[in-house]
Amino acid sequence: MIKAPNGSTKGQEAEKKERVWSETRLVGVSNNGKFNDIRWKSLITCCYPIRAQTSNLSNTPTDEDDDEGFVLEDVPHLTNFLPDLPTYPNPLEYSQAYAIVKNTFVSSEDVVAHQAVQEGVHFRRAGPREKVYFKPEEVRACIVTCGGLCPGINTVIREIVCGLNFMYGVNNILGIEGGYRGFYSRNTMELTPKIVNDIHKRGGTILQTSRGGHDTTKIVDNIQDRGINQVYIIGGDGTQKGAAAIYKEVERRRLHVAVAGIPKTIDNDIAVIDKSFGFDTAVEEAQRAINAAHVEVESVENGVGIVKLMGRYSGFIAMFATLASRDVDCCLIPESPFYLEGQGGLFEFIQQRLKENGHVVIVLAEGAGQEYVSDSVNAVEERDASGNKLLIDIGQWLTQKIKNHFATDKKMAINMKYIDPTYMIRAVPSNAYDNIYCTLLAQSAVHGAMAGFSGFTVGPVNSRHAYIPIQRVTEATNVVKLTDRMWARLLASTNQPTFLEKLE
Numbered sequence: 001m002i003k004a005p006n007g008s009t010k011g012q013e014a015e016k017k018e019r020v021w022s023e024t025r026l027v028g029v030s031n032n033g034k035f036n037d038i039r040w041k042s043l044i045t046c047c048y049p050i051r052a053q054t055s056n057l058s059n060t061p062t063d064e065d066d067d068e069g070f071v072l073e074d075v076p077h078l079t080n081f082l083p084d085l086p087t088y089p090n091p092l093e094y095s096q097a098y099a100i101v102k103n104t105f106v107s108s109e110d111v112v113a114h115q116a117v118q119e120g121v122h123f124r125r126a127g128p129r130e131k132v133y134f135k136p137e138e139v140r141a142c143i144v145t146c147g148g149l150c151p152g153i154n155t156v157i158r159e160i161v162c163g164l165n166f167m168y169g170v171n172n173i174l175g176i177e178g179g180y181r182g183f184y185s186r187n188t189m190e191l192t193p194k195i196v197n198d199i200h201k202r203g204g205t206i207l208q209t210s211r212g213g214h215d216t217t218k219i220v221d222n223i224q225d226r227g228i229n230q231v232y233i234i235g236g237d238g239t240q241k242g243a244a245a246i247y248k249e250v251e252r253r254r255l256h257v258a259v260a261g262i263p264k265t266i267d268n269d270i271a272v273i274d275k276s277f278g279f280d281t282a283v284e285e286a287q288r289a290i291n292a293a294h295v296e297v298e299s300v301e302n303g304v305g306i307v308k309l310m311g312r313y314s315g316f317i318a319m320f321a322t323l324a325s326r327d328v329d330c331c332l333i334p335e336s337p338f339y340l341e342g343q344g345g346l347f348e349f350i351q352q353r354l355k356e357n358g359h360v361v362i363v364l365a366e367g368a369g370q371e372y373v374s375d376s377v378n379a380v381e382e383r384d385a386s387g388n389k390l391l392i393d394i395g396q397w398l399t400q401k402i403k404n405h406f407a408t409d410k411k412m413a414i415n416m417k418y419i420d421p422t423y424m425i426r427a428v429p430s431n432a433y434d435n436i437y438c439t440l441l442a443q444s445a446v447h448g449a450m451a452g453f454s455g456f457t458v459g460p461v462n463s464r465h466a467y468i469p470i471q472r473v474t475e476a477t478n479v480v481k482l483t484d485r486m487w488a489r490l491l492a493s494t495n496q497p498t499f500l501e502k503l504e
């Protein structure tokens, strides 16, 4: 018997005389590249005639096929009742926005699995296990936060403390102050549900954070000296590399210590996981800055607004903030090189938009055009304490370049407004979505550590929370792929130049 999506049988559906399932079989290629016997199920309203080619029920599958086969629950199509409708080539074929997208058009075999497919890499599902490897009264846990700030860090701290206490009866939890170096150079603070009760309403981290100072031997010595047996480490790609080193040392010394990483990054640059916590909040906060820029430039003649957002190597914040706002004329990210002069360049685009609309708003990720700036200012490369390259202020640089360009030969009198809200978007408390997300991450980490996993990171993969080997998230950086659809969607939404090649 074929099951309709609501669980009722085909017979029952037909009896209702409201809708029927028509079906046909065809051989197609699924998204994993295999040929499959695809059964199409089309929900067709009864008053429409069922197409001859889709009403052939001679291949009606058995119950057995139904359990194991590939089922497509299709949506209605106009040709179901207007079979002779003509078709035309899609103009997007010639669109600049989609010029380098790998597959501009979705093929009829491109389908979305309702649930995770069975092939390929899988990770352990996060969550409580039947057996735990720690007696709650013997757990001595610690939490440390490292790297840059991000909305939601305090929520994660709170939920680890409450999760350990409320779910597992753990009472002994320490906060390591000031990042990795705090293990060996600072005092610890006691963390109880009462102490952390309100901290999710504040931005920042109550434990403080730092860059640099990762000394694996000293840290693990300290873990041993203090009798710590669960280590919760909240931080970005650098921090997770540090967590991997701590775990290796724990393993080498054969310590009964669970090391759990909770990935944190405002830039959303951590690989494997769907999205990092705080990112949504940052995008939301960025709207205020973009809105301010728009209000300012709309209210003057030839207003040019520039908003600089975070994003060292990955332009996700700028891309999503642009897509959300609709007031942005052009978004510049590290992954997509741009140029200023000549045909198809930024100056030409600004001039055009000023002529059309009287104002223009540019959103700029801090890592955009770095190679360009450092060449032009002959900058000496500097690094922070963690070894991250310090960026040159592209915002200031671009502002000056645009001003100079329009002032030369009195081309056009422009009104420049530069807004730099970079720290403001990461210093705010997390929004409702991120608060929930942080809670799931913290609880997953607690369940994983109690279940005896060690050297793991938590995070959602394909919408399900999972335990991921730490090196998996540190071996690559998540960047905006220009060949994916999201960047094409942005280009289509702003109608900005693609800067793919110098046209002159």
Ligand SMILES: Nc1ncnc2c1ncn2[C@@H]1O[C@H](COP(=O)(O)OP(=O)(O)O)[C@@H](O)[C@H]1O
Binding pocket: 146, 147, 148, 179, 180, 181, 210, 211, 212, 213, 214, 235, 236, 237, 238, 239, 240, 241, 242, 243, 245, 264, 265, 385, 386, 388
């Ligand atoms: N390769 C590494 N091995 C060990 N520790 C590292 C490594 N990279 C960074 N760290 C440590 O991780 C912490 C945070 O790293 P950083 O890059 O500043 O921030 P984030 O974790 O947000 O990327 C710092 O204390 C730094 O010393």
Ligand SMILES: O=P(O)(O)OC[C@H]1O[C@](O)(COP(=O)(O)O)[C@@H](O)[C@@H]1O
Binding pocket: 147, 148, 149, 236, 237, 238, 264, 265, 266, 267, 310, 311, 312, 366, 384, 388, 426
């Ligand atoms: O000035 P700080 O605090 O070192 O942080 C600046 C950097 O931190 C970030 O917000 C995030 O970086 P991390 O993920 O490495 O913490 C970057 O976008 C930015 O370049």
Ligand SMILES: [Mg+2]
Binding pocket: 147, 236, 237, 238
């Ligand atoms: Mg980092």
